[in-house]
Amino acid sequence: MDSKAMDIQIRDMSVELSGLHLDNPVIPASGTFGFGAEFAEFYDLDILGSFSFKGTTKEARFGNPTPRIAECRNGMINAVGLQNPGIDAVIADELPRISRIFHKPVIANISGFSVDEYAYCCERIDKQEQVGIIEVNISCPNVKHGGMSFGMVPESAYEVTRAVKAVTTKPVYMKLSPNVTDIVAIARACEEGGADGLTLINTMLGMRIDVKTRRSVIANTMGGFSGAAIFPVALRMVYQVAKACRIPIMGCGGVATARDVIEMMMAGATAVQVGAENLRNPYACKEIIETLPAEMEKLGIRSLKDIIGVA
């Protein structure tokens, strides 16, 4: 082995997330990776730090009518509407399937439409051995309160966090919506509610119109905008929240390259999620993990742990 190869080999990519050791900080984001099976046909999932599975609710959901997808410059809009088989089927069928293709703790993404539903699903998933972290998506509408999302108001974000923490033993990460006036206020509310960490950001509310039909491209009219275009917004929010909170952050939003991962960590992320990029390049996470050591070498980084929040 030449000295350069040896040098790359000693680059330490591992990070710690609330006591959970990750071989590297790269995590496919929920909703872009299903339950892993489709991507296992492209590469060995065990190279990943972890992955966050498809947002799961109490009942099975079909989701929104199609079209659910719209192309944008440097990104895309989706309005899938939390299609998932429901918590019972996820525990009975999907977790056993995951255990055959991924041999590390997985991140369980939980969604809900009431505080009780969040608590119910988190309590169930908390008992599953394969689950390393519970990630709670609070971008869903609060059905009891006019449909405004839980993540838009500090009080409801706090309430969900408290309810979930009361019934779980595993680390709980609250996944924040960027569609708010003050992301720091929401992040602090979650921290006060006892959250072990935060994931940010979810997709940004967006829209496209088909100029030929003069109607919205998406059947649901609006949807979540993601992809490379949102990276600066995500990075800014991670930076602001990291400065204001003490709990670890999984940075998410527009990450497409190893350099983006490094930049996100410098902003304050301990781990980094890759979302929409997986859908245009199914090898995105593999390529990022493979190029990280060389990028670290170029930038004089020995251990990724050293750069968390240095900016």
Next chain:
Amino acid sequence: MYKRGIYKIVSNESLTDTVYKMVLEGDTQYITAPGQFVNVELPGKFLRRPISVCDYDDKSVTLIYKVVGEGTEQMAAMKPGTELDVLTGLGNGFAVEPTVSKPLLVGGGVGVPPLYNLAKTLVAAGSIPMVVLGFNTVGEVFYEKEFMALGVRTVVATADGSYGVKGFVTDAIKGEKLEYDYVYSCGPMPMLRALGGMITVPGQFSFEERMGCGFGGCMGCTCKTKNGNKRICKEGPVLRTDEIIW
């Protein structure tokens, strides 16, 4: 199984004002059935463009596509020699039914291409399919000769009567008194719906939907069937007629 690969454009020429035929050279081992599709990465476009496979052999794949937006416009301008990043082997294609004696293939517009390799496959399996191709007008007709060259009876219908039988594919099937015991079809939704309402024999229909990834990762193209939710890109695009909810 599917795979990403780099494919070189061998030729790219127009068949009509808006329909183009592109032949790509590269690894085709992951294409396993007629009716599957590929997903083409285009410079400057975030999402890939899903295009059905018209035909393939050991080292090349033929795509026929209609220019409907910026992406396909970009494709139409591409020169031979250009290299493209393509995912191949996507989707659940047509399954050849061995017990069928008189298969009927019905294509509408840009739904015609995937039926070409299906017809070829059926002929190779010793079956004698009949083909009905529907278009709006004479200027849009393509691939009639190619189907006829396979030795299969080919009926063309145009909605305005400017070529072949006047009317829709359903009019042509009735008018020509075609006898069939199975129907394979691909075309626009109104055509599939009309055909599905008319036939009393089983079959397989191929559907189209706006896709995100094309390999089942995003749930962007899910539809409801009698056998539960199916992703058009993964469990589809071909569905059996007895499971379709119209």
